[in-house]
Amino acid sequence: MPPTLAEAEAVEQASKQVDRLCWTGILLGLAFTMTNVQSFAANGAAVWSLPWLAAWLLDPMVSLVLLAILRAEQVTARYGIRTRGWVRGAKWFTLAATYVMNTWEAYASGSADMVVLHSVPPLVVFVAAEAVTDLRDKLSDAVRAAFTNAAVSCPDTGQEADAERPPESAPERSPEAKRRTSFDEYLSRAREAWTPDVTVTPAWIREVTGCSRGLSSRLAGSLLAKVSGDER
Structure with a gap:
């Protein structure tokens, strides 16, 4: 049975929800890594000292670049434009840098459970970053197809x-x-x-x-x- 307009609107709402949930997960994952990266950058500096305060800037610096790249990839993918190697290299580098800084102390201490704990958030961000662009593109196609099919099944x-x-x-x-x-x-x-x-x-x-x-x-x-x- 062809989809109705109500069903097509439900597809549109689902698309928006998936996009918001995916980006929320990425932002939460990056927020979780912030304290570990700050601890890595501070390297035992006294609390509220200048090096300790400056260490808080490292994770946002990397995360904002990553988010900018992900958003740009969403836009270019919509028009079928492929980005060059530098863009993909920058994305992988920021993801790898976040992972290394987030897990360094866990690996250094030899604590397997801490390694797992601090590996999950950056890996989730990595997987979501790879999936979000293609997922957004396919969801847009689904919305267009749903409304087109509904229009055909319900002539004006x-x-x-x-x-x-x-x-x-x-x-x-x-x-x-x-x-x-x-x-x-x-x-x-x-x-x-x-x-x-x-x-x-x-x-x-x-x-x-x-x-x-x-x-x-x-x-x-x-x-x-x-x-x-x-x-x-």
Whole structure:
């Protein structure tokens, strides 16, 4: 059975949740490593001394570079652009540096359980960093496919546009204000606002057209079908 618009919206929500959870896990993993990296960099310096304070800067410095690379890879992957070796090398270097600094003291003490404890967070960050770009790209494809299939299975009837009609009982409205906005007019607005870097969702449709929530799902599906046809 073809997906309905409600099911397509559920796919969109799931995509957003997965993306947020993945990035939250990465941020928590990097936050966990911060104290161990600070301890490694401080190297026994007195608390609140200048070297002890400066040691807190090391982990954020590495983590911010890593996050910037991951975010850039998400954007370039959406357009099918491959980054060069320096970008991937920088990502692997920052991940490796985080792992080494986080586990150095555990390896030095010969404590197997501490090695495991301090290896898990940076390794989770490493695995998530490799997966998040491809995962985000595939989820965007799933959202587009869901709305396109829903639009095909639910052809436009324009019934939802009735919800946009101003109340007939409002005599103070001008004739232009009483005129409803048709489905095709909303679709035309959305098509003019769309660019290749935009992921078409009901929320984006409402933002650029001002249509109702109920109409935005069908408009999203119709726009995706129209854009896909234009690209072919």
